[in-house]
Amino acid sequence: MAIVEDEAAARTSTARVVAPPTARRPKARKSFLPVALVAPAVVLLVLFTVAPAIYALILSFLQMKVGSGLLGGGATEVFAGFANYVTTLTSGEFWAGLGRMLIVALIGVPATIFFATLFALCLDAKRARLVGFTRLAIFLPYAVPGVVASLLWGFMYLPATSPIGGQIINYFGTTGIFFSVTNVAVWGVVGFNMVILYTAVRSLPADLFEAAELDGASELQIAVRIKLPLIAPAITMVALFSVIGALQLFNEPTTLKPLANAISSTWVPLMRVYTEAFVNNSIYEGAASSFILIIMTVSATVLVNVVGRRIAGRQH
Amino acid sequence: MKKPTLKHVGAAVGVFAAAAMALTGCTASNTSTADSNQVVHLTFTNWDGGMQAAVDQWNKANPKIQITLNKPSGTGYTLYNKLITNNKAGTNPDITEVEYQALPALISSNVVIPLDKYLPDLSKNFSKSSLSQVQFQGKTYGVPQNICPMVFFYRKDVFDSLGLTAPTTWDEYAKDAAIIHAANPKQYIGNFTSTDPGWFAGLAQQAGANWWTTSGNTWTVGINDAATKKVADYWQGLVTQGVVTPEPSWTPQWSTDMNSGNIVGWVGAQWAPNQFPSVAKDTAGKWVAATLPAWTAGDATVGIWGGETEAVTANSKYPAQAAKFVNWLNNSNEAMTTLITQAQVFPAATAAQSLPALKTPPPFMPNQPDYNTLMATAAKNVRTFQIWGPDANVTFDSYSNAFAAALQNKTPLSAALDVMQSATVTDMKKLGFKVAG
Numbered sequence: 001m002a003i004v005e006d007e008a009a010a011r012t013s014t015a016r017v018v019a020p021p022t023a024r025r026p027k028a029r030k031s032f033l034p035v036a037l038v039a040p041a042v043v044l045l046v047l048f049t050v051a052p053a054i055y056a057l058i059l060s061f062l063q064m065k066v067g068s069g070l071l072g073g074g075a076t077e078v079f080a081g082f083a084n085y086v087t088t089l090t091s092g093e094f095w096a097g098l099g100r101m102l103i104v105a106l107i108g109v110p111a112t113i114f115f116a117t118l119f120a121l122c123l124d125a126k127r128a129r130l131v132g133f134t135r136l137a138i139f140l141p142y143a144v145p146g147v148v149a150s151l152l153w154g155f156m157y158l159p160a161t162s163p164i165g166g167q168i169i170n171y172f173g174t175t176g177i178f179f180s181v182t183n184v185a186v187w188g189v190v191g192f193n194m195v196i197l198y199t200a201v202r203s204l205p206a207d208l209f210e211a212a213e214l215d216g217a218s219e220l221q222i223a224v225r226i227k228l229p230l231i232a233p234a235i236t237m238v239a240l241f242s243v244i245g246a247l248q249l250f251n252e253p254t255t256l257k258p259l260a261n262a263i264s265s266t267w268v269p270l271m272r273v274y275t276e277a278f279v280n281n282s283i284y285e286g287a288a289s290s291f292i293l294i295i296m297t298v299s300a301t302v303l304v305n306v307v308g309r310r311i312a313g314r315q316h
Numbered sequence: 317m318k319k320p321t322l323k324h325v326g327a328a329v330g331v332f333a334a335a336a337m338a339l340t341g342c343t344a345s346n347t348s349t350a351d352s353n354q355v356v357h358l359t360f361t362n363w364d365g366g367m368q369a370a371v372d373q374w375n376k377a378n379p380k381i382q383i384t385l386n387k388p389s390g391t392g393y394t395l396y397n398k399l400i401t402n403n404k405a406g407t408n409p410d411i412t413e414v415e416y417q418a419l420p421a422l423i424s425s426n427v428v429i430p431l432d433k434y435l436p437d438l439s440k441n442f443s444k445s446s447l448s449q450v451q452f453q454g455k456t457y458g459v460p461q462n463i464c465p466m467v468f469f470y471r472k473d474v475f476d477s478l479g480l481t482a483p484t485t486w487d488e489y490a491k492d493a494a495i496i497h498a499a500n501p502k503q504y505i506g507n508f509t510s511t512d513p514g515w516f517a518g519l520a521q522q523a524g525a526n527w528w529t530t531s532g533n534t535w536t537v538g539i540n541d542a543a544t545k546k547v548a549d550y551w552q553g554l555v556t557q558g559v560v561t562p563e564p565s566w567t568p569q570w571s572t573d574m575n576s577g578n579i580v581g582w583v584g585a586q587w588a589p590n591q592f593p594s595v596a597k598d599t600a601g602k603w604v605a606a607t608l609p610a611w612t613a614g615d616a617t618v619g620i621w622g623g624e625t626e627a628v629t630a631n632s633k634y635p636a637q638a639a640k641f642v643n644w645l646n647n648s649n650e651a652m653t654t655l656i657t658q659a660q661v662f663p664a665a666t667a668a669q670s671l672p673a674l675k676t677p678p679p680f681m682p683n684q685p686d687y688n689t690l691m692a693t694a695a696k697n698v699r700t701f702q703i704w705g706p707d708a709n710v711t712f713d714s715y716s717n718a719f720a721a722a723l724q725n726k727t728p729l730s731a732a733l734d735v736m737q738s739a740t741v742t743d744m745k746k747l748g749f750k751v752a753g
Binding site: 064069070072160161174258275278281283 | 393
């Protein structure tokens with residue numbers, strides 16, 4: 001799901017590059033055409049993103065209170081101020097979940113970047129054979145929905161059905177579970193990121209490599225010393241996507257949860273939001289947690305972007 | 317989270333169409349002179365297999381009250397929370413299935429209505445313990461459908477080969493557990509499951525626990541009471557010794573173990589033979605049901621795991637007709653005969669407990685022709701909590717998390733009960749219930 005946004009983001013960033021810096025247009029006459037063209041997108045955005053967001057924001061400041069009587073018939077919504085936000089921020093489980101998410105991110109993001117870069121550079125190597133097939137094979141897991149992938153890996157992890165040594169290795173151990181969850185996520189996204197990086201490598205001018213070759217650089221040196229620095233901006237983008245993906249961790253742990261005792265219903269922040277809203281039926285606290293998460297996600301995105309630009313900028 | 321938008325649109329359109337139809341329906345009924353000639357259409361949400369047969373039977377016999385059966389998109393609390401949310405929008409079905417432990421929550425959210433003025437006197441055909449699941453403060457909110465006493469299922473072939481018989485007390489169960497595991501280190505008498513809060517609640521009921529009690533309008537929560545701690549400590553011992561496996565039920569791992577004979581016993585409930593074909597298909601005819609082991613020899617008290625009632629929602633425009641159907645479904649021998657043969661229900665209605673249909677054992681248990689006699693005896697000795705709390709969903713979720721964590725980290729199970737207690741009390745207080753202590 002994150003990918004839809006990612007692709008859109010990628011498109012806008014290229015559009016920004018391609019667009020002429022100054023557009024000299026005659027003063028626009030009042031015309032309905034632009035409005036009409038933009039209207040469907042705006043209407044959909046307002047209806048399905050802005051309006052629900054505003055509703056969620058309102059919900060996050062409410063609370064359910066039951067009436068009098070044993071079973072408290074006649075429950076009503078009352079204004080709760082910041083109570084829901086305070087509950088979330090003071091909940092040990094929220095921060096523990098955030099910690100677990102960060103552990104997964106700390107393993108997953110570098111692993112994704114490493115493998116995506118490695119595969120991209122290997123595919124671009126001169127001696128690489130069966131490039132088309134291999135590229136497709138690496139990309140294919142991305143086409144498997146996260147839930148299906150998690151079920152598939154879950155079967156491989158469980159001792160009774162494991163073909164990969166689940167009888168000896170405890171994939172659902174207290175430490176092992178982090179690697180098991182990360183593995184599913186990384187397996188799913190490496191292919192997509194590899195394609196981005198591969199495209200970046202392919203678009204580099206070939207005469208650079210010819211020159212390097214004439215100077216006596218080996219294939220490995222060309223890859224590490226020339227290609228790698230030149231695709232740094234693309235790697236930054238991949239890192240950004242991976243961080244956002246890690247913040248949205250939900251499918252993999254949720255699907256693996258019923259298989260073992262290792263994952264709770266509040267294992268990562270998004271699972272806690274889901275549990276609050278749809279299991280404990282406190283949609284109000286769920287909304288508050290969501291907004292806290294949105295603020296964190298946006299901050300993290302901006303941070304990665306800024307840091308990434310700095311790094312990319314330094315290399316030019 | 318973004319994908320369902322299209323579905324939402326579809327649903328919204330559907331709701332709109334339904335509302336439009338309801339509106340036109342209203343106008344029609346207002347202008348019509350003879351109200352008794354009006355055909356009433358009711359919707360009924362239920363996820364049990366075999367329910368369609370009973371609905372068809374009713375529709376044939378009652379052309380004036382036509383029922384449409386809907387399977388919910390999610391079962392259990394997914395459905396109940398949806399009912400609570402949709403209650404305000406007025407889009408709930410007329411009749412819904414509710415598991416006993418969720419009924420108080422639906423009452424406190426005004427989702428279901430009292431049916432006393434529409435129903436006959438239920439005390440003639442239902443035991444007190446069954447009625448206590450649907451009657452609160454003198455009001456009746458549904459007709460109990462079934463009783464699901466807990467029973468012990470075991471692999472008779474394996475027990476026989478070790479010279480064991482079904483354990484009658486929990487002490488014997490523990491001894492048998494050790495013998496079975498010693499004879500074959502791969503084999504276990506059973507598993508302690510963190511995914512089934514209702515299972516553990518049933519074991520606590522047998523031990524005399526009362527997770528919720530009420531006096532006047534005040535609740536007392538006792539999830540970490542002495543009786544429940546006794547149960548937790550007992551299982552703790554078995555898990556620590558390693559003679560019971562701490563794996564959760566309903567996983568591919570569990571199915572494989574049940575099917576291959578690595579797990580040779582299951583503390584289950586009346587409905588287990590319905591689940592066996594999908595859990596352990598190759599073992600048909602090898603399992604035998606026995607009375608649940610007792611804490612003291614000769615005490616026949618057992619808890620329940622599961623069980624449901626049908627309730628009428630506040631959104632229903634025809635509560636009288638809906639209640640009539642509910643009463644027929646769960647309080648008539650003809651409907652019960654269908655439910656027994658189609659869904660292997662054990663009826664809560666006492667008259668239906670001696671129906672000829674019960675003489676046939678469930679298909680998975682051909683070797684135990686008196687299966688339902690055992691259920692009838694167990695049903696008489698059922699002990700439940702005084703009442704289920706209005707936020708049993710929070711308690712249940714807390715069970716899964718706290719017990720899973722305790723099993724994973726090898727910390728005391730009784731401490732997990734304290735976590736459940738505090739989560740439940742905190743939530744009840746937050747919602748505004750009066751809680752003692």
